[in-house]
Amino acid sequence: MDKVSALIVAAGSGVRMGGDVPKQFRTIGGKSVLAHAVDSLASHPRVDEVRIVIGAGQEAVAREALGDRDVGGLIVGGRERSESVANGLAAIDGEIVLVHDAARPFCPAEVIDRLLAALENKNHGAVPVLPMNDTLATGDLLLGAMVDRKRLLRVQTPQAFYREDLLYALAEAGKRLATDESQVLVAAGLKVATVEGDVMLDKLTTLADFVAAERRLATNLISRSGQGFDVHAFEGPGPIMLGGIAIAHERGLAGHSDADVVLHAITDALLGAAALGDIGEHFPPSDPQWKGASSDRFARHAASLIAERGGTIDHVDCTIICEEPKIGPHRAAIRASVAAVLGLAEEAVSIKATTTEKLGFTGRGEGIAAQAIATVRLPAAPARADA
Secondary structure, eight states: OOOEEEEEEEOOOOGGGOSSSOGGGSEETTEEHHHHHHHHHHTSTTOOEEEEEEOTTOHHHHHHHHTTOOOSSOEEOOSSHHHHHHHHHHTOOOSEEEEEETTOOOOOHHHHHHHHHHHTTTOSEEEEEEEOOSOEEEESSSEEEEEOOTTOEEEOSOEEEEHHHHHHHHHHHTTSOOSSHHHHHHHTTOOEEEEEOOGGGOOOOSHHHHHHHHHHHHHHEEEEEEEEEEEEEBOSSOOEEETTEEEOOSSOBOOSSOOOHHHHHHHHHHHHHTTOOOHHHHSOTTOGGGTTOOTHHHHHHHHHHHHHTTOEEEEEEEEEEOSSSOOGGGHHHHHHHHHHHHTOOGGGEEEEEEOOTTOHHHHTTSEEEEEEEEEEEEEOOOOOTTO
């Protein structure tokens, strides 16, 4: 089958929203709008790659919003949308491209199915649409003439095109200002099919839209919590890995991987919240491929399993239990590292530390323990047929 590249346009300044952060980098349900958009497209089995077009100077905020998601490098856009899309097309090689607005974070898989099916029916492009349900009229302070809504449609994204057709259309008609690529194809005389859209694709434009999106997530997802606990004994020379941060210490920790008790506990908490077993099932210590492995791989894997199921991580809280080393000087770095690994805002991660007042193995300085709790939201499981 033709390779499908998803191109998310996230180069806007979001001035209508106000504030210092463009809307595509703000958070919903503990995850950035852009990350939601990436996850919804990347989880579709026909999408082979997801690439992001950002505005000049947005690299740092975009990388923070994306976490460790693989988007093949960020693409810098131009002053106009057509320039941004053209830059994106130059960086991909898929025969089919899905052009999507970052401000539409929730893309149902069924819409992508319908778009790709429409392309197979000898169309140059396909767009999701919804009918206009409200009465339409002209006017300002006074109501003017009514507008016939029968043939009016709300056009959404993602929009599907054959890459070569979109390149041709941009060359022929791309200098005309357009709010989306379907207008460019129509202006170039190409055929664009319409398929049924979805209200989940409504664009986030105002603060009220963000409030509605939060409520939608709360309605469609069920909150679940999971616990994780891990312990490693001191052995050999340091440093010690805690939350992906190497902390200088005269002694290290014994373990098959890098013995990162923080990420191990958090991984188990995430897997527990999603009822997906434990870290030992996914990464058996008997498997030599995990010898000395960086534990951020384990945490990313757990987070990706939740994203694949349409879930979102709301909050992670981890308590480190040890007499030494002192955690306070490293707490902020550990928090930032864990947030980056999981693709979360730092506000969604809590790192604490305590001692056992010289009691037990940690009190005797024999090792370090960590316990974590993760709160996630996942789609409700379907009811059993025999229930």
